[in-house]
Amino acid sequence: MSKKKQNLRDLTTQEHQGEHLDVGGQNHSSPESPGKLKTYLPAIFSFVFLIVGIGWDYFDAQFFQSWIRIVWYVAAYLPVGLPVIREGWNSIINGDFFTEFLLMSIATMGAFAIGEYPEAVAVMLFYAVGELFQNAAVNRAKGNIKALLDVRPNEARVYRNNDYISVSPESVAIGEKVQVRVGEKIPLDGILLSEKGSFNTAALTGESKPDTIVKGEKVFAGSINLDGVIEIETTKEFKDSSIARILDMVQNATARKSKTELFIRKFARIYTPIVVYLAVALTFLPYLFVDEYIFQDWLYRALIFLVISCPCALVISIPLGYFGGLGAASKNGILFKGASFLDEMTKVTTVVMDKTGTVTKGVFKIKDVVISNGALSARLPDGQEAEMMKYLMAMEEQSTHPIARAIMEYKADGDTFQASEVSEIAGKGLKGTVNGKTVLVGNKALMTSNNLEVPVETDNIVESIVMVSIEGKLAGYVTIADELKEDAHQAIEQIKASGISKIIMLSGDKDSITQQVAKELGMDWAKGGLLPEDKLNEVEKLMSANNNRLAFIGDGINDAPVLAASDVGVAMGGLGSDVAIETADVIIQTDQPSKFAKAVRIGRSTRRIVWQNIGLAFGVKAVVLILGAGGVATMWEAVFADVGVALLAILNAVRLQNMKWN
Known part of the structure; x- marks a missing residue:
């Protein structure tokens, strides 16, 4: 797989944030950068030349004949075609022979060879436009992650040698005193030394309401100081701070691919070479069975077959869909540790909840x-x-x-x-x-x-x-x-409304209190007086039931064994718990149990959009492939079946970022 596509699909390191190869073969930061026009110039140039050339063909311009016509369409082809050919060649050098770049290169150069110049340019132009849409969609999907990356503090004003000096947060030790001015970010986790402070924690929790902290309480790196100069005493090194670990987790979220995504990637590696061999067979095998075999006609059909068969819509829109789901969840204060857990969340049939710190304060x-x-x-x-x-x-x-x-x-x-x-x-x-x-x-x-x-x-x-x-x-x-937490009743109502059949409470608190809380919230049943190992035993019994997929929601400290054992472990208040970040699969940063139902909705919407894209891609391609092999479809239908479907799939995936989850 090419470096470009790998970057677009994995999106797991900060170095690749916002970087991609444009159709002119140049790297740039994002479509919003000063080089935006330069990014689109190759496609604009090719589009203008193509339209003018088609116009001259239509009016049968006398001067637009023979070599002039060829040169004109070659000039239209090169700005968008050369980067794709170069990528195909580099892939071959790296041992990856069968890529979409190779398919597009063979198809378009073949179209030139048989004199279908406008079609050749159109195929590559629309492919380039699809790449631009794809890059724009990827950058938009990255926006929510970039918002988290932007909260990374750049400096810390630490008290040393009887004065405050600015240093890198990484160099601050535990127990040092740090000063934070109004509008600045808290550089490290710590304890507030000032009497009180007001903080914007929206980038960490997704909540816009300012959080008031009093002397002796915890403050978290990445929060923005809103009111007066404050002092804190650091309790963790920067690399161990909540924001650093959350950022690392989010940046690497797509490393855990969903089963659907892994299947499509494996499928594409098998599918692409088969398509190439079938195209070769479609070109030459009819010679053995057709009375009036015309090589140029069957080559044209094979080229159409190649264009239609390009797996762009699948290998781009599906990872983009999952990444969009991860970004939408992050924007709402819900951190999934990977796309696989977006899928797992859709299968949950039983929710088990802790009491203290989960549904109560x-x-x-x-x-x-x-x-x-x-x-x-x-x-x-x-x-x-x-x-x-x-x-x-x-x-x-x-x-x-x-x-x-x-x-x-x-x-x-x-x-x-x-x-x-x-x-x-x-x-x-x-x-x-x-x-x-x-x-x-x-x-x-x-x-x-x-x-x-x-x-x-x-x-x-x-x-x-x-x-x-x-x-x-x-x-x-x-x-x-x-x-009870303010949204505890709402959480249970929304979980039930999502179709989850069982809601259970397991608590270490005494059984009478546990039963009372569970009854008040309308849970199915409850059990109290449990040690951590007792909770684990109860959860394992529930998980052993047929077709039972279980999510456990706990505070991430004494519930760590159950969080690890459940199908989906959900930790409440991940900012305050190291164990939560290490053990849970999903972290709800706001301490609101109602966010679980929202996580389920995001997971289901993501999965639905991914399968819509799969159905769209396979359905349209199957129809046009049959028409192309039969000589009914032209290169223009092939362009729609490939680039058109890819664009529709990308736009469908982008919907995740515009949905309202309240």
């Missing part, structure tokens, strides 16, 4: 505060709540547990309380002293083991409960719950 919040009279001094109900919460917060202050952090977010007016002699009671909670009073904080088991009567209504509460006892009396309890 993974951030605990206080849901209810319930007071039990008798243990608190304040008379007013509001005052009793605040008083109990101060006791509870004093006990939980030193804990790093997510539930403790949720409790510490409670806003209580007045002075805070201080705890002392705090000790942990394994599996039950904490015991300590606050304001000289003995305080117990923990679960029901802690209260009952201390002979405290627990309210009956708590037996029906599935959320996590933290109870508070002061001086041997139950003061009350707090329920803690993980919030």
Whole structure:
């Protein structure tokens, strides 16, 4: 395969971004470059000469005879024909004999040999125009990937020797302090040292809404600082940053070809030499069976056969279709690790979802505060709540547990309380002293083991409960719950609407909470209290069912074994998880589970367009091949069957980039 075609099909390295060979045989960056007119000049020149020549032929101009006519059409042919002939010759030198370049060269030079000059020029001209359309389509498909490449930071302003100096991001070490001005890109992943900052993360997540980060939270390379000068402390080297790894993944996405794409490429390698041999047979074999054999007529039919048989529409439009699908997904914050997973996504029949961090935010919040009279001094109900919460917060202050952090977010007016002699009671909670009073904080088991009567209504509460006892009396309890994501209901509705038959939840959280969340979202069934290996066992059982193709959606950390084992592993929040990028097949950068249904739609649309192109190419070519072999079709029909179909297929593939996926 020629270097040019390989570049157009693989598109996997930054060096090839936007580079292709134009019909004049010169490399250029893109159709939008200053050399745009120069790119199209050979085709324009040939088109003008062809139209003028056909006009003189039509009016039977006296001067346009013999050698003048030949020279005129040769002049029209060379600007578009020489680059193709050169590519064919280079392919032969490299050991690749049977390419579309060879087919076009043989067909057009053969047409010249039998005096069909306008047809020869027309075939090569329309082929060149097809190349221009193809290049424009490829560059457009690259646009979404280029948008990601453009977020690669160019420099970092790092604090060294009591001053900020500009250096390459690659040279910044972990733990160094970096300053970022308004409008600049965050050069490396890090922790925000400033009080707060506002960031445009659209290039990373596909979301246009600015993201507000406070001191101590993570910031990601490639985000744009929108508000004030900030400082960050780097937590990763540039090569390990989320943006660098995502860029590497996207640039190499087409390395994993779909089965359809691989089949077409193998097919083309077998198909093209067969076509050449059939054309030779069509030229000479009729001599043995036809009474009035005319070599020129059968050669003309064979040349038509060659032009029709050129596999351009297949070998160009199909990879372009998949690349368009990958680009459309990237634009929407969904990263596929290869075209093969676009295909796999269309076959999914069962979706298994984790709970925490997938359909819920993974951030605990206080849901209810319930007071039990008798243990608190304040008379007013509001005052009793605040008083109990101060006791509870004093006990939980030193804990790093997510539930403790949720409790510490409670806003209580007045002075805070201080705890002392705090000790942990394994599996039950904490015991300590606050304001000289003995305080117990923990679960029901802690209260009952201390002979405290627990309210009956708590037996029906599935959320996590933290109870508070002061001086041997139950003061009350707090329920803690993980919030559903804003689009969780929408995600399940859209997955069901896509025709996927089963939606299942598997979670490490306790079974009662898992069942409640699954019921609220309308899932088919759920199971909680699972360790990572338990999840893996459940998924393997589901996958063993006949014709069951399973996608698992998880947070990419503790779910890594299941992500790797499933037919399609989908990681939520890939920007924050190294394991997600390494293990998952698809990464949803925005943490929105509703993006899964969008990924399915993009995959199905891509596959549908690819098969439309295959059907169009084979259908039209089959009809015109039969007509050409029978002497009915002319070279003009052959041009349509080859270049016309290729153009239609390319335009069809480009539709992926214009579709609305909301």
